[in-house]
Amino acid sequence: KLTDIVDFTEITPDAAIAADRHGGRAKCLQRLIRIDLPVPRTVALSFEAVHRIALGQMPDTEALLAVFGAAPLISVRPSSQDPDWGGPASILNIGMNDARHTALCETHGEAAANALYLRFIQAYAVHVARLDPDLFEAEGYAGETLRAALEAYAEEAEEPFPQDPARQLQEVLRSMARAWEGTTARLLRQAKGAPAEAGLGLVVQQMALGLGPEESGSGVIQFVDGTTGQRRITGRYLGQSQGRDAVSRQKQALFLTRDPRGPALEDRCPDLFARLKRFGETCRINLREEMQIEFTIEAGRLWVLDAVRVQRSARSAVRIAVMLADEGIIAREEALARIEPRAVSELLHSQVDPTGRRPVIAQGIAASPGAAVGRLVFGSAAAQASAARGEACILVRRETTPEDIRGMHVAAGVMTERGGMTSHAAVIARGLGVPCVVGVSDMRLNRRDGVLITSDGRKLHEGDVVTLDGTNGQALLGEAKMLPPALDDAFHALMGWAEAACDIGVRANADTPADAETARRFGADGIGLCRTEHMFFEHDRLTVMHEMIFAAGPEDRGTVLERLLPMQRSDFIRLFEIMQGLPVCIRLFDPPLHEFLPQSREGIRELAEALDLPLSDVTRRVQALSEFNPMLGMRGVRLGIAVPEIYDMQARAIFEATIEARRKGQSIVPEIMIPLVSAMREVELVKTRIDSLAAAVRTERGVDFAFRLGVMVETPRAALRAGDIAQHAAFLSFGTNDLTQMTYGLSRDDAGRFMGSYVKQGVFAEDPFHVLDTEGVGELLSIGAERGRKARPGIVLSICGEHGGNADSIAFCRTAGFDYVSCSPFRVPVARLAAAQLAL
Numbered sequence: 056k057l058t059d060i061v062d063f064t065e066i067t068p069d070a071a072i073a074a075d076r077h078g079g080r081a082k083c084l085q086r087l088i089r090i091d092l093p094v095p096r097t098v099a100l101s102f103e104a105v106h107r108i109a110l111g112q113m114p115d116t117e118a119l120l121a122v123f124g125a126a127p128l129i130s131v132r133p134s135s136q137d138p139d140w141g142g143p144a145s146i147l148n149i150g151m152n153d154a155r156h157t158a159l160c161e162t163h164g165e166a167a168a169n170a171l172y173l174r175f176i177q178a179y180a181v182h183v184a185r186l187d188p189d190l191f192e193a194e195g196y197a198g199e200t201l202r203a204a205l206e207a208y209a210e211e212a213e214e215p216f217p218q219d220p221a222r223q224l225q226e227v228l229r230s231m232a233r234a235w236e237g238t239t240a241r242l243l244r245q246a247k248g249a250p251a252e253a254g255l256g257l258v259v260q261q262m263a264l265g266l267g268p269e270e271s272g273s274g275v276i277q278f279v280d281g282t283t284g285q286r287r288i289t290g291r292y293l294g295q296s297q298g299r300d301a302v303s304r305q306k307q308a309l310f311l312t313r314d315p316r317g318p319a320l321e322d323r324c325p326d327l328f329a330r331l332k333r334f335g336e337t338c339r340i341n342l343r344e345e346m347q348i349e350f351t352i353e354a355g356r357l358w359v360l361d362a363v364r365v366q367r368s369a370r371s372a373v374r375i376a377v378m379l380a381d382e383g384i385i386a387r388e389e390a391l392a393r394i395e396p397r398a399v400s401e402l403l404h405s406q407v408d409p410t411g412r413r414p415v416i417a418q419g420i421a422a423s424p425g426a427a428v429g430r431l432v433f434g435s436a437a438a439q440a441s442a443a444r445g446e447a448c449i450l451v452r453r454e455t456t457p458e459d460i461r462g463m464h465v466a467a468g469v470m471t472e473r474g475g476m477t478s479h480a481a482v483i484a485r486g487l488g489v490p491c492v493v494g495v496s497d498m499r500l501n502r503r504d505g506v507l508i509t510s511d512g513r514k515l516h517e518g519d520v521v522t523l524d525g526t527n528g529q530a531l532l533g534e535a536k537m538l539p540p541a542l543d544d545a546f547h548a549l550m551g552w553a554e555a556a557c558d559i560g561v562r563a564n565a566d567t568p569a570d571a572e573t574a575r576r577f578g579a580d581g582i583g584l585c586r587t588e589h590m591f592f593e594h595d596r597l598t599v600m601h602e603m604i605f606a607a608g609p610e611d612r613g614t615v616l617e618r619l620l621p622m623q624r625s626d627f628i629r630l631f632e633i634m635q636g637l638p639v640c641i642r643l644f645d646p647p648l649h650e651f652l653p654q655s656r657e658g659i660r661e662l663a664e665a666l667d668l669p670l671s672d673v674t675r676r677v678q679a680l681s682e683f684n685p686m687l688g689m690r691g692v693r694l695g696i697a698v699p700e701i702y703d704m705q706a707r708a709i710f711e712a713t714i715e716a717r718r719k720g721q722s723i724v725p726e727i728m729i730p731l732v733s734a735m736r737e738v739e740l741v742k743t744r745i746d747s748l749a750a751a752v753r754t755e756r757g758v759d760f761a762f763r764l765g766v767m768v769e770t771p772r773a774a775l776r777a778g779d780i781a782q783h784a785a786f787l788s789f790g791t792n793d794l795t796q797m798t799y800g801l802s803r804d805d806a807g808r809f810m811g812s813y814v815k816q817g818v819f820a821e822d823p824f825h826v827l828d829t830e831g832v833g834e835l836l837s838i839g840a841e842r843g844r845k846a847r848p849g850i851v852l853s854i855c856g857e858h859g860g861n862a863d864s865i866a867f868c869r870t871a872g873f874d875y876v877s878c879s880p881f882r883v884p885v886a887r888l889a890a891a892q893l894a895l
């Protein structure tokens with residue numbers, strides 16, 4: 056129907072209704088009508104019509120009302136394109152006035168008539184006339200309450216309550232249209248991802264009265280559990296009610312299915328209940344989705360007013376998608392496309408139950424997902440003591456250093472005052488799958504007094520219980536309600552489909568056998584980065600490391616390295632064993648040596664004792680190794696060239712482990728990777744030594760083996776000179792953590808201090824340590840890839856910085872033709888799904 060003012064369309068099976076013109080609710084109602092569900096007569100107003108109403112034009116409300124017959128009661132509800140964007144509150148019972156009230160008293164009884172009228176007056180007063188809600192908060196439905204509401208209205212609005220239904224409807228439409236265009240509503244929906252100019256449609260629907268004679272009432276029903284995704288009927292029904300009363304007054308409401316806690320609709324109205332169940336089934340099959348149905352029983356007759364997608368947690372989203380695909384209702388590709396990759400990481404860890412309380416006491420950067428409850432500890436020794444007592448602990452540090460590794464290993468969660476997405480604590484915690492929050496700059500840890508002062512001035516002590524939420528970057532006071540991880544059959548099915556769809560490899564950054572096992576469990580295609588230095592942080596090895604650092608000369612050092620050799624060899628044998636012939640890329644030693652040394656006086660004294668050296672010697676050595684700018688100093692290949700014995704030992708360990716693995720029947724071709732290269736000559740020097748070492752091992756053992764030598768591109772110069780470098784490298788792996796740090800000249804360990812304000816002010820769209828900066832760092836990647844490929848066609852290209860687990864960054868790498876991405880084991884499923892979605 057078209058009027059000369061603004062148009063409206065009755066929703067029929069064939070009417071031209073579109074979600075992007077009339078909104079999701081209008082479209083969904085049309086689908087319900089098409090599948091023959093008993094939906095009351097409904098009219099849709101388009102975005103365009105509602106926009107014009109906001110500007111002052113109006114539909115012919117007399118004509119609109121006429122669609123519903125004589126003296127109808129109607130509701131108006133919002134219909135934005137995406138139901139999650141919200142909208143103004145629905146208004147029910149439009150058309151109620153004194154005359155209707157009198158008539159309804161006759162047909163439906165006074166209580167029902169009062170309740171219907173009162174509800175409309177309250178909604179109209181608050182949402183349309185914008186009067187003080189307190190004045191209309193009435194209890195009960197007595198006649199006096201109704202009269203008081205009418206009087207309050209007349210007094211506050213300085214006019215009697217409008218009696219003309221056409222005018223009532225006009226005012227309702229106008230107020231809803233204007234509310235949508237207001238600044239607050241705009242900001243709210245933009246925060247939910249809606250575009251600034253998103254439109255609002257409205258649906259006008261004939262009321263089905265849940266108040267009145269016989270069985271009358273309203274309720275909601277859904278057929279899966281929104282938290283677990285298991286098939287289960289939940290919802291409530293409340294006799295003599297309307298709208299979502301059954302949900303808001305749950306205590307008075309009936310259960311739907313038989314329940315020991317109280318009476319159920321299933322018993323009271325078995326036929327209606329059976330029909331509702333059939334509606335759910337019809338919706339699932341035809342709408343290809345699990346829906347929550349809003350229904351009303353009007354004098355024994357069942358109506359469906361609306362249906363919305365069941366609100367769901369990440370785990371439930373996965374289960375629902377997999378169930379729908381298994382039942383053949385949707386294709387597997389569609390199941391994959393429906394899951395937000397980020398949501399998958401929620402399944403791998405415990406999470407704070409979103410329905411529980413959230414007393415937030417600290418906010419920082421969400422560096423490693425998952426949540427954990429534990430007692431606060433402020434040092435690694437305390438963490439270990441706590442673990443020894445079998446008590447979960449949350450380790451809080453100003454920042455972590457390699458010395459904290461042991462504490463981090465046993466902690467349930469880690470929080471640091473400083474740091475960003477790629478600082479030590481963040482990288483290690485992600486590797487361990489431990490929840491971690493870094494850069495909590497408004498918290499102060501005072502270790503001397505043993506207090507942690509939160510931003511609101513609260514003082515916490517060691518032993519106080521907190522919940523660390525690494526998914527949201529928060530700490531909560533006390534023990535929050537938790538949801539366990541959900542690595543269930545649905546998760547594994549989805550991952551299997553993702554693997555089949557994926558056209559870029561996904562490897563894991565795995566340093567230890569435990570990491571490698573996690574990587575395998577999550578279906579990684581291999582190890583893309585084994586940071587060998589992490590193998591030296593274990594207690595007995597740290598001592599040997601110290602001896603190596605304090606060795607008097609190359610000969611002494613050689614002797615100590617001989618003791619490290621079997622340890623490294625057994626590490627690699629384990630990794631090869633776990634990975635079962637999948638590729639393993641081992642990075643030679645990378646960090647500056649002083650990272651292994653204590654900084655405190657106490658630590659230095661302990662070290663002097665352990666090494667049986669004078670304190671002054673140890674102090675001097677520690678000082679000599681300290682650097683002004685350790686990230687840009689003697690580390691990576693520079694150390695490999697200055698102290699070549701370390702790389703020699705590592706290469707030998709790799710080759711001997713390869714021979715051992717082959718003896719056990721695994722065909723391993725290890726990949727050896729040189730870190731922090733900036734010049735071709737560095738590669739030449741290392742390659743020459745490694746080649747001759749390989750030759751020596753082959754001769755000694757009388758066994759042949761192959762290996763591949765590659766280079767980590769993590770300095771800007773390496774990217775620019777990738778052409779030269781590729782001549783000596785079988786593969787190039789972009790270390791985008793360092794490459795980002797060096798391209799921006801921005802310390803990965805200090806960026807957290809101002810990253811929040813930088814992102815807030817739009818200096819950076821995102822934290823570049825989290826999402827690859829495709830414009831700057833990305834250009835270096837493109838240049839490096841292109842020059843590397845030109846010099847050596849077929850060279851294997853990959854990324855192994857933390858970006859390897861981020862969906863946008865994966866998209867960039869895939870477009871650039873990379874062979875694989877590599878990320879923390881716990882991010883493998885996220886990366887896998889993101890990559891699969893790109894390939895769909």
Ligand code: PEP
Nearest residue numbers: 769790791792793855856
């Ligand atoms: C990198 O720099 O991107 C990288 C993977 O190495 P690391 O984080 O160990 O410096």
Ligand code: MG
Nearest residue numbers: 769790792793
């Ligand atoms: Mg690096």
